[in-house]
Amino acid sequence: MSLPTEVIPCARIVEQGDPDRFRTVMAAPVSARAVLFPLYALNVEVSRAPWVTQEAMIAEMRLQWWRDALEEIAEGRQVRKHEVTKPLADVLTAGMARRLDESVAARRWDMYRDTFEDEAHFDRYLDQTAGHLMWTAAECLGAPPDQEAAVRSVALAAGLVAFLRAVPKLEEAGRIPLLDGTHDGVAALARRIRMRLTAPRLPTSARAALWPAIGARSLLDQIVRDPALVGEGRVPTAAPWRLSFSAVTGRAML
Numbered sequence: 001m002s003l004p005t006e007v008i009p010c011a012r013i014v015e016q017g018d019p020d021r022f023r024t025v026m027a028a029p030v031s032a033r034a035v036l037f038p039l040y041a042l043n044v045e046v047s048r049a050p051w052v053t054q055e056a057m058i059a060e061m062r063l064q065w066w067r068d069a070l071e072e073i074a075e076g077r078q079v080r081k082h083e084v085t086k087p088l089a090d091v092l093t094a095g096m097a098r099r100l101d102e103s104v105a106a107r108r109w110d111m112y113r114d115t116f117e118d119e120a121h122f123d124r125y126l127d128q129t130a131g132h133l134m135w136t137a138a139e140c141l142g143a144p145p146d147q148e149a150a151v152r153s154v155a156l157a158a159g160l161v162a163f164l165r166a167v168p169k170l171e172e173a174g175r176i177p178l179l180d181g182t183h184d185g186v187a188a189l190a191r192r193i194r195m196r197l198t199a200p201r202l203p204t205s206a207r208a209a210l211w212p213a214i215g216a217r218s219l220l221d222q223i224v225r226d227p228a229l230v231g232e233g234r235v236p237t238a239a240p241w242r243l244s245f246s247a248v249t250g251r252a253m254l
Contacts, residue, residue: 010038014040017044020212021040023243028208029208035091035140036137047110065080073089099132105128107129134158134213135151135155144203150201155213164223164235165230167231183228190220190223190227211243219235
C-alpha cells in the first residue's frame with residue numbers, strides 16, 4: 001500500500017519543516033501516514049507563519065488564512081486550494097477542524113513580545129498547540145474518548161521539551177519565553193509537567209500519534225537534574241533507538 005498521491009506534498013512539507021515528526025510518521029503504518037502527514041503539514045505551516053515576517057499584520061493574515069480554511073472544513077464548504085487543505089479536509093471532522101482553529105489562534109502569542117500572563121496561560125498555550133495536535137492525531141487514528149486527558153498529558157510533556165529547546169532562539173528574538181527563567185524556575189516547571197504525565201491506553205492503530213513524544217519523560221528528568229541545559233541550548237533529542245523500539249513493539253517509549 002502506497003501513500004496517496006495528494007498526501008505526498010504534505011509529506012514533503014513535514015520532511016523539510018519538521019524532520020523529527022517526519023521520522024515518526026515514516027515509522028508508522030502507511031494507513032496512519034495518510035492521516036498524520038496532513039495534520040503535521042498544517043502544524044508546520046501554522047507554526048512558521050509568525051516567523052517568516054517581522055510585520056505582525058502580515059503574520060496575522062497568514063494565520064487568518066488557515067483559520068478561514070479550517071472554518072470551511074468545519075462547515076462542509078468547498079475548501080480553498082492549497083496542497084494541505086484537501087488532504088486535511090479528508091481526515092478532519094467538523095469538531096476536529098474547530099479544535100485546530102483554536103490551535104491556530106493560540107499561535108498569535110508567537111507574533112508578539114508579550115510574556116505569558118501566568119502559569120495557567122502558559123499551560124493553555126501548550127495544550128492548545130501541542131495538545132490539540134496530538135489528541136486530533138490520536139482521535140483520527142481511533143483513540144477512545146476516555147483517553148483524551150492522558151494523551152494531552154503526553155503532548156504537554158513533549159510540547160514543553162520542544163518549547164524549552166527553543167528558549168535560546170526565543171530570547172535572541174527579544175522574547176521572554178519563561179515566567180521564571182532561573183535554574184530553579186526551569187527545574188520546577190519541568191518537574192511539574194513531568195508529574196502530570198500519564199501513559200495512555202490506546203489501540204495499536206492510534207499509538208503512532210504518541211511517537212513525537214518519545215523520550216519526553218527522560219528528557220524532562222534530565223532538565224530537572226540539570227536546568228542549565230535550557231539556557232545553554234543543550235536540551236538533547238530522544239535517542240533514535242527509542243523510535244525503533246516503539247515502531248517494532250507498537251509502544252511509545254515516553
